[in-house]
Amino acid sequence: MTTDIAVRAEELTKFYGAHRGIEGLDLEVRAGEVLGFLGPNGAGKTTTIRLLLDFLRPTGGRVTVLGLDPRREKAALHRRIGYLPGELAFPGRRGKAADLLRFFGDARGGVAWSRVTELAERLELDLSRPVHAMSKGNRQKVGLVQAFMHQPDLLVLDEPTSGLDPLMQQEFLGLVRDARAAGQTVFMSSHVLAEVQQAADRVAIVRAGRLAAVERVESLGRRAVRTVEIHFADPVGAAEFAGLPGVAEVRVDGPVLRCTVDGKLDPLVKAAARHEVIDLLSAEPDLEETFLSYYYHAEGDPDAARAGA
Structure with missing residues (x-):
């Protein structure tokens, strides 16, 4: 050893x-x-x-x-x-x-x-x-x-x-x-x-x-799912953001977009930049949510990840 x-x-x-x-x-x-x-x-x-x-x-x-x-x-x-x-x-x-x-x-x-x-x-x-x-x-x-x-x-x-x-x-x-x-x-x-x-x-x-x-x-x-809220100057369509990598749970209420992002924010930010952005709020990843997602992920499947990071 x-x-x-x-x-x-x-x-x-x-x-x-x-x-x-x-x-x-x-x-x-x-x-x-x-x-x-x-x-x-x-x-x-x-x-x-x-x-x-x-x-x-x-x-x-x-x-x-x-x-x-x-x-x-x-x-x-x-x-x-x-x-x-x-x-x-x-x-x-x-x-x-x-x-x-x-x-x-x-x-x-x-x-x-x-x-x-x-x-x-x-x-x-x-x-x-x-x-x-x-x-x-x-x-x-x-x-x-x-x-x-x-x-x-x-x-x-x-x-x-x-x-x-x-x-x-x-x-x-x-x-x-x-x-x-x-x-x-x-x-x-x-x-x-x-x-x-x-x-x-x-x-x-x-x-x-x-x-x-x-x-x-x-x-x-960094792996944690974060919640993002973007306020635009004008109304936007949900379809423009729904297919982006890592983006899910897209909800649009007029000029306000709410979604979750799993991974990098870059695709979402670049799509948002095509519009006039008034404000962007991103909640810090929560370790407890990440832990629970690991713990309940693939229940009954072989172990998820055993690499030493």
Whole structure:
């Protein structure tokens, strides 16, 4: 495995009896990038993460993480990973958050306490409070601190903003950007598309246990269908615009044209320029709409796009 690949999955498959968790997953996560792993609940995101960490054994395929075999070299691998599970629990822990984080730090060979307090301040986490009495959001903050505090080579984060308020979600995204700037790799599972759009370099989209697409975030945005409204000085005819490449849902009301554009705006703009244009409004592509179009596209067909973008 080359050093520029942090995670490589090849035909990775996990079945629970007859139920498919994930099947035929081919995916590479590049060292130093933030990969958003997108899909609704039940799509196979958590199963994939557990396979990467050897919490589950695959039905088929293979995976390497940081150049190591997760099964044979599990202890060495886990020292280099910061992991936040989707279902966070601290069973039997009735002490303060500070005590729990000292325990995690000692288990990892020692972590500078200044690093812990810095993260706690950023997340507005009171380390003197008992963990068992905390809200879901504050327990999530404890989970984030333990994942980030030893500055691991790889962060594996399963639904990391669950329970966080909007301000803390933004602070979390700042932590992710800082990690990337420091050369760390982040594998972030989510169904919250806005946070992925802000933090990720690429997104991998899973649908019903299969990889549907891998795209750069900006490429996904460029593919999105946008809504366009053009105001002309005089009435125009719908037929002039209906046959243009990528143009659909053409509606004309006198001098106002409304339509959707999938792809480049150039053909529409050139056709509009034959008339006097008063105003042109183009809504920014919505990543959520694009995601849904991928997720529901060709339902039941073979996987849509598995290229690494």
